[in-house]
Amino acid sequence: MESERRGPPDKSAKRFSIFGPNDDSRVPGEALVELKPEAARRVTVSIPDASMLEGTGVKQLGLPDLDEALQDIHVRSISHLYLPSPPTLAGHTFVAEVGEESHFRIQYDPATSIDEALATLTKKGNRDVLSAEPNHWRQGMTAGSRHGSHHPRQWGLPKIDCPTAWQRTIGDANVVVAVLDTGVDLNHPDLRPHLVAGKNCVAFDVRPTPPDGYVLLGNYTGASGPPEDEVGHGTHVAGTISCERTSMDGVAGVTWRCGLMPVRVLARAYEQSTREVVPLGTGADTARGIRWAVNNGAKIVNMSLGDYDVNPSERSSIEYAVQRNVVVVAAVGNDGRSDPTYPAALPGVIAVAATEPQSQLASFSNFGDHVSVCAPGVKIRSTYWGGGSYTELSGTSTASPHVTGVAALLLSLNLGLTASDVTQIILGTATPLRKQPADPVPNPTFGRGLVNAEAALQRALGL
Structure with missing residues (x-):
């Protein structure tokens, strides 16, 4: 049993998570x-x-x-x-x-x-x-606020060699990715064609006790209603995974055709002193969401969320997914620490850190021996909640869906690949990165390196 000696979150230290490794979450x-x-x-x-x-x-x-x-x-x-x-x-x-x-x-x-x-x-x-x-508690892994101006292009896609990979496949609608997050803007014109039936799994008590200084807003009790986004986080993640550009102002995803299954496990929390809105949920709802997604046809699960404490129910549900041949991908966190976060550090999960355009580890990204690979995670432009809009966000939350998208491309190319095949291909074809020239690969900073879509597809084809 865990000790209750740990106190409420210490907000004196600068970080992006509500809870740190020594806080009682x-x-x-x-x-x-x-x-x-x-x-x-x-x-x-x-x-x-x-x-x-x-x-x-x-x-x-x-x-x-x-x-x-x-x-x-x-x-x-x-x-x-x-x-x-x-x-x-x-x-x-x-x-x-x-x-x-x-x-x-x-x-x-x-x-x-x-x-x-x-x-x-x-x-x-x-x-x-x-x-x-x-x-x-579980929190979305976005670092800071949305960015006001956009990067002149979606730098992350060419960085992981998507344009070349798209000559082989742009995705298959039969490959369904579960986005366990805040839900999705179900009316976003660029996402609507890709959406399959989802589920709202957010089920707080009718009299919840959120973390100190926060209040819950919107739909958070009884897992009622559709998986509609009330934050924007899940909509942004979904667009990075699967989206076809429909206008000059729009965006492309890593895939253009794969299905998106919105599974809402994070609600809208509001910090009264800073007016900050964060995605907030619990490990129990995440565990339920994983199982529901697996039972309803998801081939891949993306979790841009986490915390520093293990939830046994999450571990059990991830084992359930892996045993049923489902690829599981998760973000490692945004506090610049080496402490493992969960569910990313659980067995069977592809744990994703974030990089900058110059292939350096993002200043906010967590790192450590549990990191599998890294992906672009700074000023990533994608779909956003409300009125068919777009914005830029940073965080390991935005890195994880790049890896999820590559997994979806692999299954689109060959639906016969097992989850283990997909994982090993992604890890085995990542572009090696090192903090120091003598560093081994894998290493605690970048894991196996930067995910590479084209190299992964070549490996799948035996080229």
Whole structure:
């Protein structure tokens, strides 16, 4: 169990993340509980998933010892963590995914200490509880504000050799990329042709306790409504992955044809003192979003989000994705630190750092042994929320979708490639970069180097 000695975020140090490695990023009033399989079979209460969270009032599971523990921590609601996956047909019987019925999201009075709540659940419910973990905040990985003027061209695309790669493929609509983010502007004219059915997975408590100094705005309870962007972050990420230029002022994506699946896992948070808007969510919603995307046909998952603490549910969902042959890509963070961030540092994830036009590591980009590759991440022009607009953003959030786009080009060229094939091709064809001439490759600054679209496609073709 994690110690509660860590305090609220220290804002005296200059960084772009709400939380640093030594801050307590746990969500007050929330626990993620996995029951032992035998206990899950004894649950006698009908439990909704989080899309039905608001107003359900379910506060027990029908397991006496655990129900007593829930009462002690002043439970507010209980929901299944994961959305139901499509059942498989075994003979003439429909069979649910093994284990999904064992995972629950418990929301309790946030005045109750997190450590006290977790200890109560595991001690009193020890007959039934396999694990009780905190939920953690997750933030979009954009560094600073949008830029007012645009770069004369989309420098990132030629930097990773997209124009040459496009002579081989510009993408295939059958390759669907899940954008786990703030949602997407569903009416943006350049993105609308590429959109497939998505999902809103944001499910805060109806009385949330956001990080100190922030308030949540807009649609943030009960996973209700469409995956509509209320920040702009997800719209920008989506346009970098797949977009065809339709006007002189428009932009192109790394692919021009691949499908975009908006999975909303980050809401709109507002810092009152600075008037800053940030994308904010939790690891639980990210975990649910991954599974939903995999179950609904995504071939690649992009996560331009993260934090410095591991969420076990995210680890489990990424394992779920990898086992089902889905490529997972994530941003490493924007604090200029070597500390690993999650989900980027989890096994099976392509972890992406950000570079400047001169192929130097961006000043804000995190680094470290967990970095897989790097990609352009400074003043990246892409689609933006509201009125079919465009803007420039910087961050590892904008680097990650470049790598995701290259993965989509590879699958467009050959849908028979496995997720492991795609990962190894991207890593094996990156242009080596070094901070010092004698540095090895891979190295903690750039990983394997700068992603290269054309080299990756050549490798896939055996050229």
